[in-house]
Amino acid sequence: xxxxxxxxxxxxxxxxxxxxxxxxxxxxxxxxxxxxxxxxxxxxxxxxxxxxxxxxxxxxxxxxxxxxxxxxxxxxxxxxxxxxxxxxxxxxxxxxxxxxxxxxxxxxxxxxxxxxxxxxxxxxxxxxxxxxxxxxxxxxxxxxxxxxxxxxxxxxxxxxxxxxxxxxxxxxxxxxxxxxxxxxxxxxxxxxxxxxxxxxxxxxxxxxxxxxxxxxx
DNA sequence: CACCAGGGTGGTT
DNA sequence: AACCACCATGGT
Numbered sequence: 001x002x003x004x005x006x007x008x009x010x011x012x013x014x015x016x017x018x019x020x021x022x023x024x025x026x027x028x029x030x031x032x033x034x035x036x037x038x039x040x041x042x043x044x045x046x047x048x049x050x051x052x053x054x055x056x057x058x059x060x061x062x063x064x065x066x067x068x069x070x071x072x073x074x075x076x077x078x079x080x081x082x083x084x085x086x087x088x089x090x091x092x093x094x095x096x097x098x099x100x101x102x103x104x105x106x107x108x109x110x111x112x113x114x115x116x117x118x119x120x121x122x123x124x125x126x127x128x129x130x131x132x133x134x135x136x137x138x139x140x141x142x143x144x145x146x147x148x149x150x151x152x153x154x155x156x157x158x159x160x161x162x163x164x165x166x167x168x169x170x171x172x173x174x175x176x177x178x179x180x181x182x183x184x185x186x187x188x189x190x191x192x193x194x195x196x197x198x199x200x201x202x203x204x205x206x207x208x209x210x211x212x213x214x215x216x217x
Numbered sequence: 218c219a220c221c222a223g224g225g226t227g228g229t230t
Numbered sequence: 231a232a233c234c235a236c237c238a239t240g241g242t
Contacts, residue, residue: 018223035224041239042223076239080225120225140223184223 002179003169005150009182013189016181019130024098025057027131031123032084033075045075057089057097084118091116098131106134121159129180133173137166138180142187 021027026046033042048071049055054063063071068082075081091112095101101109106128113124121139128134137143139159148156157165170176 036222037239038222038241040241074239077237078239080237118225122224126223138223142223180223
């Protein structure tokens with residue numbers, strides 16, 4: 001079922017090609033900056049960090065918080081995010097660098113990331129999928145809404161069910177990463193806040209009928 | 218003018 | 231465990 005949704009979304013919206021970045025740290029920083037924020041604003045903040053030569057773990061860790069706040073201001077929530085970026089960069093330093101984190105198995109790495117202040121499940125999975133190329137699905141509000149509707153009239157899947165189901169069916173990094181991007185593209189392009197699945201564009205614009213989740217998902 | 222975007226935390230019930 | 235307010239800029 002998840003694979004079928006993926007195929008439909010890919011055919012309808014095309015390849016999304018996330019995540020634009022020069023290196024792994026840029027993706028990790030972007031994952032924090034984009035929290036509850038449009039990508040354009042987060043990208044602006046990243047550009048400012050690059051322009052000042054501060055897009056490095058050692059620089060971000062050592063920067064006076066007020067200076068860092070000013071640099072990332074366009075991303076919004078700048079005081080909160082400045083703390084989160086420093087917590088993340090200090091974890092990388094404590095671990096001995098990104099190359100050392102790379103050695104950890106996915107579950108351990110996920111738990112390590114979740115231990116950082118300001119990194120929750122969604123941000124951790126985005127970092128795992130896009131920066132570390134691990135086969136994980138990023139469950140976000142759009143995914144909950146879309147798959148929750150497609151599950152109707154069955155019970156809406158939990159985050160764990162959604163994540164496990166997608167990972168089991170799609171398996172590869174590029175497909176799971178694409179699915180996340182496609183789900184967001186779809187959420188923005190259509191659907192809105194229509195409560196009933198009958199008007200979800202997977203049923204109309206994408207030529208999709210209502211789907212039930214497998215009982216043991 | 219109101220509303221929202223590629224969340225997470227801390228406090229309250 | 232389930233809410234809730236809060237964080238803040240920039241575009242529609």
